Amino acid sequence: MKFNLIICGVGGQGSILSSKIIADAAIKKGYEVRVGETFGAAMRGGSVSSHVKIGDIHSPLVAHNSADVILSMEPLESLRVSVDYLAPQGIVISDIRPWYPVDTNAGGAPYPSNDEIIAELKKLGKEVHFLDAAALAKKAGHPRTTNIVLIGALAALGKLPIESKYLIEAIKERVPQKTIDVNIKAFELGFDSIKKS
Amino acid sequence: MKWITKDEPGSIKLMMGNEAIARGAIEAGVQLTACYPGTPSSEIGEVLGEVAKDLNQYFEWSTNETVAFEVAAGASLAGARALTAMKNAGFNLVMDNFMTLTYGGVKGGFVVVVADDPGAHYSSNEQDTRIEAVAAELLIFEPQDQNQARLMTKEAFDISEKLELPVFLRSVTRLSHASGNVEFGKISQKRNTIGFNKHWKIPYRWDVYGPPGPQSKREWLHSRLPMMAEYVENSEFNKLTICDSKIGIVTVGIAATYVKEALAELNLVDKIHLLDLGIVNPLPKAKVAELLNNSDHLIVVEEGDPVVENAVRLLAKELKPEIIIQGKLFDNRVFPTEGEMDPDNVRIGISNALNLVINKDLKREELKAAIKKIITTRSSTLCPGCPHLGSYWAMRKILEKYEGNSIVNGDIGCYEQGGYGLATNTFEITDEDNKNFKINSPYEILDTIYVMGSGIGMAQGQYQVGHKGKILAVAGDSTFFHTCLPTLANAVYNEADITFVVFDNTWTCMTGHQPNPVTGIKGNGDVATIISIEKVSEALGIHSVSVADAYDIEGAKKVLKAGLDYNGPAVVILRRECALQVLRRKEFPPFEFEILQDKCIGCKACVELGCPAITFANGKADIDRALCVDCSLCAQVCPVDAIICRSV
Ligand SMILES: Cc1ncc(C[n+]2csc(CCOP(=O)(O)OP(=O)(O)O)c2C)c(N)n1
Numbered sequence: 001m002k003f004n005l006i007i008c009g010v011g012g013q014g015s016i017l018s019s020k021i022i023a024d025a026a027i028k029k030g031y032e033v034r035v036g037e038t039f040g041a042a043m044r045g046g047s048v049s050s051h052v053k054i055g056d057i058h059s060p061l062v063a064h065n066s067a068d069v070i071l072s073m074e075p076l077e078s079l080r081v082s083v084d085y086l087a088p089q090g091i092v093i094s095d096i097r098p099w100y101p102v103d104t105n106a107g108g109a110p111y112p113s114n115d116e117i118i119a120e121l122k123k124l125g126k127e128v129h130f131l132d133a134a135a136l137a138k139k140a141g142h143p144r145t146t147n148i149v150l151i152g153a154l155a156a157l158g159k160l161p162i163e164s165k166y167l168i169e170a171i172k173e174r175v176p177q178k179t180i181d182v183n184i185k186a187f188e189l190g191f192d193s194i195k196k197s
Numbered sequence: 198m199k200w201i202t203k204d205e206p207g208s209i210k211l212m213m214g215n216e217a218i219a220r221g222a223i224e225a226g227v228q229l230t231a232c233y234p235g236t237p238s239s240e241i242g243e244v245l246g247e248v249a250k251d252l253n254q255y256f257e258w259s260t261n262e263t264v265a266f267e268v269a270a271g272a273s274l275a276g277a278r279a280l281t282a283m284k285n286a287g288f289n290l291v292m293d294n295f296m297t298l299t300y301g302g303v304k305g306g307f308v309v310v311v312a313d314d315p316g317a318h319y320s321s322n323e324q325d326t327r328i329e330a331v332a333a334e335l336l337i338f339e340p341q342d343q344n345q346a347r348l349m350t351k352e353a354f355d356i357s358e359k360l361e362l363p364v365f366l367r368s369v370t371r372l373s374h375a376s377g378n379v380e381f382g383k384i385s386q387k388r389n390t391i392g393f394n395k396h397w398k399i400p401y402r403w404d405v406y407g408p409p410g411p412q413s414k415r416e417w418l419h420s421r422l423p424m425m426a427e428y429v430e431n432s433e434f435n436k437l438t439i440c441d442s443k444i445g446i447v448t449v450g451i452a453a454t455y456v457k458e459a460l461a462e463l464n465l466v467d468k469i470h471l472l473d474l475g476i477v478n479p480l481p482k483a484k485v486a487e488l489l490n491n492s493d494h495l496i497v498v499e500e501g502d503p504v505v506e507n508a509v510r511l512l513a514k515e516l517k518p519e520i521i522i523q524g525k526l527f528d529n530r531v532f533p534t535e536g537e538m539d540p541d542n543v544r545i546g547i548s549n550a551l552n553l554v555i556n557k558d559l560k561r562e563e564l565k566a567a568i569k570k571i572i573t574t575r576s577s578t579l580c581p582g583c584p585h586l587g588s589y590w591a592m593r594k595i596l597e598k599y600e601g602n603s604i605v606n607g608d609i610g611c612y613e614q615g616g617y618g619l620a621t622n623t624f625e626i627t628d629e630d631n632k633n634f635k636i637n638s639p640y641e642i643l644d645t646i647y648v649m650g651s652g653i654g655m656a657q658g659q660y661q662v663g664h665k666g667k668i669l670a671v672a673g674d675s676t677f678f679h680t681c682l683p684t685l686a687n688a689v690y691n692e693a694d695i696t697f698v699v700f701d702n703t704w705t706c707m708t709g710h711q712p713n714p715v716t717g718i719k720g721n722g723d724v725a726t727i728i729s730i731e732k733v734s735e736a737l738g739i740h741s742v743s744v745a746d747a748y749d750i751e752g753a754k755k756v757l758k759a760g761l762d763y764n765g766p767a768v769v770i771l772r773r774e775c776a777l778q779v780l781r782r783k784e785f786p787p788f789e790f791e792i793l794q795d796k797c798i799g800c801k802a803c804v805e806l807g808c809p810a811i812t813f814a815n816g817k818a819d820i821d822r823a824l825c826v827d828c829s830l831c832a833q834v835c836p837v838d839a840i841i842c843r844s845v
Binding site: 010011020023024027032033034035036037038045046047056057058059060061062063064065076077079080083084088100101102103104105106107108109110111112116120123124143 | 209210211318341342371372374375376377378451453454455457458461539540541544558561564565568569571572573574575576577578580619620621622638640801804805807809811812813823
């Protein structure tokens with residue numbers, strides 16, 4: 001068994017934490033796992049992605065055209081990563097809120113709409129799910145749980161070779177004690193948003 | 198007790214390569230660690246600093262890598278197990294003693310960890326430091342995964358003590374900054390005895406000039422090489438698998454993981470020979486000879502420069518000159534000579550060497566090329582409210598007032614983004630000798646950037662040959678103490694009329710906010726004396742030293758003008774703590790800024806400040822409240838007072 005996942009977003013959005021949670025859960029289930037981080041220094045604002053590989057694997061990087069799922073915190077970042085890495089049978093899950101780069105804000109560079117992005121993603125892969133994860137996070141009780149909403153959505157797809165109980169256990173261990181309930185709620189809201197759609 | 202110090206052999210945790218190296222050192226009973234931060238190596242020091250007090254070990258963030266190396270080497274001579282860790286660039290500072298310490302060797306296990314950065318994700322270059330460690334004739338470990346990183350670090354202390362030599366452990370970004378399954382081993386409770394013996398086993402052991410002199414010490418070093426050769430032949434970290442084949446692969450470190458995946462993909466597992474090395478130097482000659490004997494074609498796969506390939510070729514020239522070897526050298530190369538190795542280029546390289554058909558979906562490639570055109574670049578920026586934004590604004594505005602072509606020499610730190618440029622910028626490239634460019638973004642202001650401490654030195658050369666125009670250099674607080682002090686003394690001694698601007702934001706930010714001599718905290722968390730940059734500058738003989746708050750643009754302009762107008766070397770300190778650190782402490786100001794949409798004239802002054810919290814749409818600027826830290830800089834640059842401050 002081999003499962004390739006890439007989690008991406010903009011520095012400061014929490015995608016690194018998501019990759020650690022999923023990797024912890026994979027270890028709990030007894031898998032071999034590698035997480036390769038791409039870019040992302042202490043600074044905020046740049047493109048960040050984490051490659052998470054589970055099963056019969058060795059290296060920390062996903063090969064081109066072979067990501068089973070791309071989980072993105074930002075629409076354009078989902079396309080940036082998908083264009084190189086998404087497998088033709090792959091699935092994309094993304095939050096719908098754009099984070100405009102300085103190149104657009106200050107330099108006036110055009111920024112594609114979500115509809116355009118979804119259309120291109122459909123040409124690259126098999127399924128595309130755009131959800132208002134930030135709104136669900138707010139509903140769960142804190143905007144910073146957007147990443148956990150997306151993990152819930154990922155779990156609901158049924159492609160990840162890890163059961164929700166391991167993910168929930170891993171979330172409980174990684175998030176601050178006081179925020180466990182909010183995070184579990186965020187996970188459930190993300191899960192339901194896919195299950196019901 | 199921190200999780201990483203738990204003595205629970207057998208338990209499996211997700212660990213970053215750097216954490217695994219730290220855990221290996223903890224298991225080996227390291228007694229002293231000294232580091233200077235540098236991505237991708239910093240977490241080794243961060244972990245060992247955090248646990249130092251619990252484990253009764255010494256940890257320090259030193260002022261630079263040379264210092265860290267000397268501190269650790271000194272501890273080893275006094276018997277302690279010692280470790281130093283740094284990035285590729287930092288290792289260059291260490292070379293002088295690195296090439297000399299080996300002559301008398303060491304006593305306590307001494308492990309030198311260097312994290313290279315192929316692909317230059319976080320570095321000024323792609324340097325492969327194994328080349329220097331080979332030149333120093335040392336044992337070089339290169340782990341391929343996180344668990345092996347732990348095992349090798351632990352083993353490195355033992356073998357260092359047996360050989361009485363430092364051991365080099367080479368990591369790379371994809372190991373240090375990747376995570377994987379790590380199995381905890383036993384934590385050794387044994388600690389080496391501390392003491393000092395001037396003539397330990399060899400006369401004048403720790404004094405290269407002690408009679409009969411350096412050459413005899415080198416003879417001693419060479420007398421250790423047979424022990425090393427025997428060790429690598431028997432080490433479990435070097436594995437040779439011979440199959441029914443005439444083709445073999447030699448690989449090492451992280452590259453081995455790409456090779457194993459490629460072999461699986463290409464259905465070649467156990468169908469060609471594999472020499473899977475964990476030790477780069479020296480080469481296990483008997484194992485390589487056996488591989489040569491069984492092959493007529495070898496492929497060498499490694500991360501970085503062709504270090505192992507060179508050694509294999511040298512031995513092959515002696516033992517089997519007719520063999521075909523393919524790697525990164527010569528015209529038959531199959532791997533790229535710049536950039537990182539990855540699953541794709543390794544699979545393609547092996548396929549090309551073996552003349553296997555590579556299936557390429559051309560239609561998909563065309564589709565990708567078309568899509569890439571609409572993917573807007575995301576240039577990295579300084580953070581919202583970064584004090585450097587205020588400093589750069591003040592600097593740009595004041596420099597516009599001076600005649601001539603000013604040069605702003607950059608340096609390494611978050612402020613190096615002043616030279617990252619904007620992807621959307623357009624400019625003319627010419628061969629004129631002197632040309633002035635208008636700068637309208639903080640990301641375009643720096644004219645030169647090389648390595649830590651280089652800016653202030655280059656500024657002096659530009660001045661001494663008579664460049665017409667103001668000459669400046671910038672550096673952060675950590676960089677100031679790292680490599681600027683002798684260069685600043687030089688400016689005074691040789692009377693260079695330059696303005697040296699120090700961006701003091703209290704921390705070594707770019708590498709993850711480590712403390713340094715201006716922070717007031719030591720690497721193990723203890724309180725430290727704060728060293729004053731202004732007093733140091735004055736003591737070195739700088740007569741024009743001034744300080745302003747980087748959040749006060751008018752004040753910053755005033756002190757910059759004073760520095761620029763001064764005839765002789767001047768130091769200007771622009772001070773304000775890193776906004777991220779303030780945010781992390783949840784210190785929110787009791788006010789908020791807002792752009793009044795009806796007052797905004799769309800002049801883009803605030804946009805030109807370069808703060809990522811400023812957005813611009815439909816001819817008006819606005820503030821992204823999710824990002825803003827209410828630093829007030831945009832309000833200061835707005836020409837029509839459209840940005841107002843409200844209490845909250
Ligand atoms: C020789 C060397 N050592 C370490 C590094 C890693 N590094 C990059 S920037 C930096 C220092 C940044 O601190 P500071 O000068 O205070 O600037 P800041 O990032 O806080 O603005 C370091 C240590 C390096 N690039 N070169």
